Amino acid sequence: MYISIINMMFWVRCNMKEYKAGIYLRLSKEDTNTNNSIEAQRDITINYAKAHDFTVVKEYVDNGWSGVLDSRPALNRMIIDIIKKQINMVIVKDLSRLTRDKNKTGYYTEIFFPDNDVRLISVTEFIDSGERYEIDDTIMLRGIMNQSYVADISKKIKSVKTDMKKQGKYVEKNVPYGYKKDDEDKYKVVIDETVSDNVKLIYEMYLQGCSQGEIAKHLTKLKIDTPKKYKGQNVTINEWRNDSISRILKDPFYTGKMIINKMYTDYRTKKKYKTPKKEWIFKENTHEALISQEKFDNVQQMLEEKFNKPQNEYEYLLKGLVYCGHCKSRMQYKYRTRSKIRNKILEEPQKCWYYKCRMIYKFPDICNKGHTIMENTLNEMVINIVKQKLNMINIDIATNKITDEYKRK
């Protein structure tokens, strides 16, 4: 009798699968529920493993990672370990630790884990896929609940923010260059006198006909800190770029109004998107203006003209043939509206095509000349030279030569 019990136990042991469990712990930044702290999750999962005699061989922690992201460092490591057969059991506090995307829940529970022979246990939801993988439908249901939880939270946060914006409160983290947060009221912005004149200078220069590149160069020359550097971020070169100038020239914030719905966040991917301009909702007079509405409108009109290039019916004459005399790089064919030539302001703005050596923006070490030439001027020069050369050729002799050659062959 005694022997047969031993035999039976031996038989049971042999048939019992050896589990190598991995515990997966995740905490997102927004999660303030203390039951979800990494420590709490660790306690719950490890205690469960101990109570059921499962050996925990690895712990995977994604601290500060949202459950809607597909790719998280620890999750990725766990997936690799599963594929390498280093673990064959995953224990989580609840399924939403694994993912908050309902499609992904289905993917893990119905495809990836079963395919890789992994047993899944969600402690607080009493889910255990068991040895033969029998998970009930509640898993899919939980997946849906977990996803709607995120949607709900993000909607709540968004509506609180929108309400505050409608009251004229500034709720964003960053303040446009030229402004700062009020020391006494964190929902208010005031003019930052240290740099506000630079914003005015940018607008003035543009209105006087300087290009964005010229403005950037000018500010760099004056050794004015770029917005990034001024904010205290690490920058390798303190050099103004066209896109900083462009951003400042296009931001209606400088006229004293706030855009309530400038960006929206897709709660599933956490990515931010810009709202189309025509859908913007403005709240007027939320802060002191740096630029008058009239000046701002003029600038917008000039910017628009610059980008509304006329469509050329034909390829331009010298396509692919114009190179910078200094650095030998191909010059770019560009279009712009000029309102001044050599510091002389024109009565009528002139629209023109021109060639420019762009090295100055990309590799100023190679060529910092920024050579520019109007297409009209260059075409005229080239045509004159071609005419001169043609005059030097005796057409009769040339055609006879060609006919002879043709006959011979």
Ligand SMILES: [Zn+2]
């Ligand atoms: Zn050049």
